[in-house]
Amino acid sequence: QTVVTQEPSFSVSPGGTVTLTCGLTSGSVSTSYYPSWYQQTPGQAPRTLIYSTNTRSSGVPDRFSGSILGNKAALTITGAQADDESDYYCALYLGSGISVFGGGTKLTVL
Amino acid sequence: QVQLVQSGAEVKKPGASVKVSCRASGYTFTDHYMHWVRQAPGQGLEWMGRITPNSGDTVYAQQFQGRVTMTRDTSITTAYMELSRLTSDDTAVYYCVRDQYWGPGALVTVSS
Numbered sequence: 001q002t003v004v005t006q007e008p009s010f011s012v013s014p015g016g017t018v019t020l021t022c023g024l025t026s027g028s029v030s031t032s033y034y035p036s037w038y039q040q041t042p043g044q045a046p047r048t049l050i051y052s053t054n055t056r057s058s059g060v061p062d063r064f065s066g067s068i069l070g071n072k073a074a075l076t077i078t079g080a081q082a083d084d085e086s087d088y089y090c091a092l093y094l095g096s097g098i099s100v101f102g103g104g105t106k107l108t109v110l
Numbered sequence: 111q112v113q114l115v116q117s118g119a120e121v122k123k124p125g126a127s128v129k130v131s132c133r134a135s136g137y138t139f140t141d142h143y144m145h146w147v148r149q150a151p152g153q154g155l156e157w158m159g160r161i162t163p164n165s166g167d168t169v170y171a172q173q174f175q176g177r178v179t180m181t182r183d184t185s186i187t188t189a190y191m192e193l194s195r196l197t198s199d200d201t202a203v204y205y206c207v208r209d210q211y212w213g214p215g216a217l218v219t220v221s222s
Contacts, residue, residue, distance in 0.1 A: 001172075036210075038155070046147075046155065048210035057210040089155050097169030099145070101155040 002026065004092050006102035012080045012109055020105050021072040022090030028071035033092040035073035037066055040087045040104075049088075050075060077107075085109040112136040114206050114213035121219045127194040130216045132206030139187035140164040142209060146180060146191045148202040149215075158204075161189060196220045 003025040012018035022035055029035060037050040048057040050066035053073065065076050073092070077084055090102045117131040132144065146158040159170035161180040168180045179192045189206055196218075203215040 040155075045205060045212045045215050048212070051210055087154075091155075091157065097160060098171065099157045099160075100171075101147075101157055104154040 002094060002100060004090065004100050004102035006088075006090060006105045008103070009106045009108070012077070012084075012107065014080060014082060014109055016080050017076065017078045018080060018107065019069070020075045020077075020088055020090075020107070021069065022074070022092065022102050023072040024092070029068065029073045029092065031068060033073070033094070035066065035068075036091045037064075037073075037075045038089045038091070039084075040089065046089065080109050082109050112208065112211045114208060114211060116204075116206060116213045116216045119217040119219070121221060122196050124197055124220055124222055126196050126220075127192060128196060128200075128218050129190055129192040130204050130206075130218065132189045132191075132213050134187045134189065134206075134208065137208075139182075140184055144180075144182070144189040145207040146178075147205045147207055149205070150199070150202040153202075156202075158191070163189065193218075 005023045031053045034052050038046040039049050040046040049060050049064050054066040063078050067074050087104045089104045091099050093099050113135045115133045120128050122128050140163045143160045145160040148156050158174050161168050163182045177194050182189045198220050201220045203217050205215045206213040
């Protein structure tokens with residue numbers, strides 16, 4: 001069974017840059033997996049940040065960017081702000097209509 | 111603008127079924143897949159499946175096969191997700207999702 005992997009937690013200093021990754025337990029992530037990224041704060045519905053690897057959803061600041069780094073999808077946040085402290089989830093399209101989420105990364109800004 | 115309005119919170123007993131609705135507006139309903147995603151308390155997001163509103167075709171995550179049914183009514187631009195044989199593990203917020211647009215979620219609590 002394919003599992004999508006994410007760092008359980010990460011921390012970044014205010015104003016700093018952080019890169020979160022999204023991988024597979026077997027195989028490499030490519031643009032064919034159409035990686036997407038979501039931000040969620042407690043008690044709120046998730047917010048789509050990035051879809052199709054690197055397309056920002058409407059209203060998302062350009063501090064958030066998506067890419068493929070090596071064999072993983074990546075979400076980079078530049079100039080981290082206090083309100084970036086959230087849970088971040090990635091999702092991959094596995095084909096045949098099937099999508100899977102990663103377990104999420106809890107980002108702390110301190 | 112795209113809007114997804116979901117049905118309200120539900121409390122169900124173990125073994126029962128629940129049907130959550132998602133009324134869409136602001137776009138052509140039949141032009142986009144509708145996905146369903148759930149999140150148990152304190153847990154991550156879990157993709158449940160998707161429906162093609164134009165045809166009614168469905169794809170379900172393996173772990174929900176046989177227990178979930180996704181349908182739609184194009185006349186009222188509404189998608190539905192029905193989950194049967196509920197257990198306490200099904201207590202979660204259920205979201206409908208169209209591309210990058212998320213509904214507000216519907217809390218389903220399973221308790222005896």
